[in-house]
Amino acid sequence: MKHRENVTGFAARVAMWSARHRALAIVGWLVFVVGATVLSGQIGTLEATGSDQGHGESRRAEQIVERAGFPEQPAGEMVIVQGADRDAAVAEVTKALDGRPEVGGIAEPVASADGRATLVSFTMTGDPETAMDRVQPLRDAVAQVQERHPGLFIAEAGDASADKMFSDTLDAGLSRLSMLSIPVTLGILLVAFGAVVAALIPVGLALTAIVAAIGLLAGASRLAPAVDTTQHVLLLVGLAVGVDYCLFYIRRERDERRAGADPHRALVIAAQTSGRSVWISGLTVIVAMAGMFFTQDATFASFGMATILVVATAVLGSLTVLPALLSALGDRVDAIKIPGLYRRREGRVWPALLRVVLAKPLLSVVVAVGVLATLAAPALDLRTRGGSIEDMSPKQPTVRTFVAIAEAFPTEVVPAEVVVQAPSVRGPRFEAALAAFRRAAAASGRLREPIEVRVNPAGTVAVVTVGLAGNGSDRTSESAVDTLRATVAPDTLGKLAGATVAVGGDTAENMDFNTRLSDSVPWVFGFVLGLAFLLLLVSFRSVVVAVTGVVLNLFSVAAAYGMLVFVFQDGHFESALDFKSGGGITNWMPLFLFIILFGLSMDYHVFVLSRIREGHDRGLPTRQAVSEGIGRTAGVITSAALVMVAVFALFATLPLISTKELGIGLAAAVLLDATIIRAILLPALMSLLGAKNWWLPRWLNWLPQVAHDLPEAPTPAREDRELVPAA
Structure with a gap:
């Protein structure tokens, strides 16, 4: 006969079902991964075209050229x-x-x-x-x-x-990354767990989740076509969150076993606490990633789709196959212990720091905010720039050659393209308009020779290339494009009967991309911040906790921005990181980092707050609940943060400056989030607020109750005692 233990919550019910049907759960997961891979091989992944990734006038120019039937341009x-x-x-x-x-x-x-x-x-x-x-x-x-x-x-x-150059260097960099990321992650987990089996499970689950997500991406690419770097981002996020979710779950299950719980009860507690945290955290990350769709940009849409898929897959695996594996292994999850690393108690560093923080909470808040403000200060001068060949290592011979050509022959490297569509772009009328264009370009002082013309076979579309003053990415070149769009092109080529004129080229594309991002920033920020607030409000039934969570995450994002400006915009550590500063941050990086960091920061925040809320729901005073909650999670948070920091930092070894910015920005933010924010600022702030942490206005009492206390320990029947085998 089954016992009547009251298992509440979606995550716990799924985990218990998986534990009772562990063979089906494990085999089902493997079938899912294989099926997604087969799907990918059968239908292939749809790649985004040039016009898919464009915006504004430059996109219209690209679309006209794509439809015009031009012969393929030779290299x-x-x-x-x-x-x-x-x-x-x-x-x-x-x-x-x-x-x-x-x-x-x-x-x-x-x-x-x-x-x-x-x-x-x-x-x-x-x-x-x-x-x-x-x-x-x-x-x-x-x-x-x-x-x-x-x-x-x-x-x-x-x-x-x-x-x-791109193919050779990126392939070498990605090969090195794949060779290093898994051993580094496994090494950190071996130190964290002190047991080989426990360390292998998170890596194995994360890798299978990534493989499944890549397979699902093939189908999803019909909705959001993939760009070149989509799978890199998927790998980066998938390895980080997949390992972290398992780490949270396994550590809680092992802690409960060491505290004396029987195998079944330990799994129930882990499912109802860490499982719920994984579920809430994953949902929050997915919501944050969905903010990328508000940019209406193909690159962001592709990134958003990929990260949502890999996070959802990691959550699915953590809630289903992971409990099944833990049920099957029981105490054998600690098999193959490593002498000197296998520990049954948390370290002493974090508890000692926490005692100081809780003893002087106001001073701790002032110091932590001061450090974060200092790190964030350079972000006040943040500038963005478009991509260029100089995003590769300055040591590359091809990069040095391009720089030399750009300096001596600037119009050969970054010309603008004026696309003219008309009933006819041949004959005297077009020639007269072209002559007028040449005169206006020369008179502008911002447009340069050579001016060259290509006409499609039908004679209905002409592409007129013209050189720009400046280096193609500076304000001088942008002013030249503005002049070309405002007066020179419409007043000359635009006067042809029935003509449509659009200005494209690399400089114009970067300008239109920046305009699109600027227009979408309020929508993205409002969506991500608003829904993150609502999710925290519903999960913890506290306005203060929700506001605190949003504000603390903004602190980590601001500090990451400041460090990016200090390193990549101001040009510090150029030699060590093998890059040359372009005087700005890659234009898509600030918004992308905000979305990614806001999502990933919630991993730690939800996990820590859930443990604190457990103590509060048991009747502990706020300060004691904070001390117990953070003290018991410090070790796992440190291990999870080290995994993320290590994986992200490896991306800084790739040759592109954008991947270096991504790696350094994410690694620095996660490190700050897991140390200064979660270990100092959060406990100090909650200690100062006391009972106010849990304030909820009466008119919000209709919000659903989410249990954070532990389930009662029943006397299980024989059938349930066998859910988890003994060691």
Whole structure:
């Protein structure tokens, strides 16, 4: 006969079902993972197109070009020759390239405005998508010319060279990341648990959740097409939250066993406490990630879809297969203990710090807020910038070559594109409009030659490329685009009968992207902050707790912004991190970090608050509940934070500056969140507030009751005692 233990809450009921049907739960999880993988292989993942990722006028320009049926543009390469007496070297470069099967055509050499450099441009034969596989012999030929002229600078860069650099360096970086992330995570868990089996379970569950989420992403890409970096973000978030959720659950189950609970009751308590925290935390993270859809941007939508899928999958695994595994293993979860690491008691550092904090709560609040404010202060000067080739390591030869070409021939690297759609873009009327465009461009002082024209086979769309003043990403270039859009293009090419004119190109695309983000910021912030507040309010039935949670998370985000500005905008640690500051933060980074950090911070906040609320519901005074709750969770919070910090920090080893910003920003914020905020500011603030922490206005008493106290210990029948085998 079954006992009548009152198991309440969705997470606990699911866990108990899994424990009773553990074979079905474990096999079902494996079938789910395999099925999602097979689905991905069958239907494939839909990639976002150029126009999918665009905004505003530049997106309209891209869409017109995509529909116009232009022949595929061949991959273009450039060779720069700098220095005095370079004519012979230029001739040798042309001769070395001429007649090679990889070369389609070579343009006449062009001298720079200052007369110190010459540029040899050429196109490559074959599919431009695979040109990077054929470019190395050409680079070798140019390198041989460089060897014969050591007094000159001779180097090649272009579409194929850039693709090859990105592919080679990113592949090497991701391979290194995958080789390091799992051993590093496993090493931290071995220290945290002191037992091999307990350490392997979170890693295994996180990896299978990631594999399943990647499979599900194939279907979801029909709603939100994936971008290149989507799977990188999925891996980063999935490994962090998947391991943390298991860590919270397993530690609670082991703690209850060590406190004397029988195997079944220990699992029930873990399910009803840590399981509920995982459920609430996961839901909060998913809500935060859903804020990305408010940007109406393909990149953010892809990131949002991927992170929602991997968090939901990790929560599903933590609530189903994890209890089944713990039920099957029982005390064998502690198998293969590591001498010197296996401990049955928490350390002494955090309890000692907590005693000081609770003894001087006001001073602790002042010190913690002062430290966080100091770290956040540089964020007051935060500036954003678009991506460029210089986001790669400055040590890369291709990057150095692009920089040299951009300095000597700026209009060759970052031209604007004026797309003209009309009944006809051939004949005298178009030629007259084009001549007027050339005159207006020259008179503007902001637009440069060369001005070149491409016309589609139907003669209905023309793409007019024109050089911009500036370096393509500075205010000078943006002013040139503004001039082009406001007067030069509409007053000349726009006068053609029935013409539609749109200005695109890299600079215009970055400007339109920034405008889109600026417009969406209030909506994203309002959605994420508002729903996070509501979830905390419903979960803990306290307005004060909900407000405190939101404010503390904003502290960690602000501190992360400040550290990003200090490092990447101001250019500190350039040598150590192998980057060159572009004078700003990647334009999508601040909003993305806000969403990710706000979601991930809730992991710790919900877990800690749930333990504090347990004590409060048992009748403990607030200060004692805070001391007990944080004291008992300090070890697991430290371990969980170390996992996240280690995984995020590894992303700083990737070659792109955006991934470095992402890794450093997330790692720093999580470290601050788990130390200064959760270990000092939260307990000090709750101690000062006392009973006010749990204030709820009478008109909100209709909110559902969420039990945070422990279930009573019944006398289980034989059937239930067998749910969890003895060690």
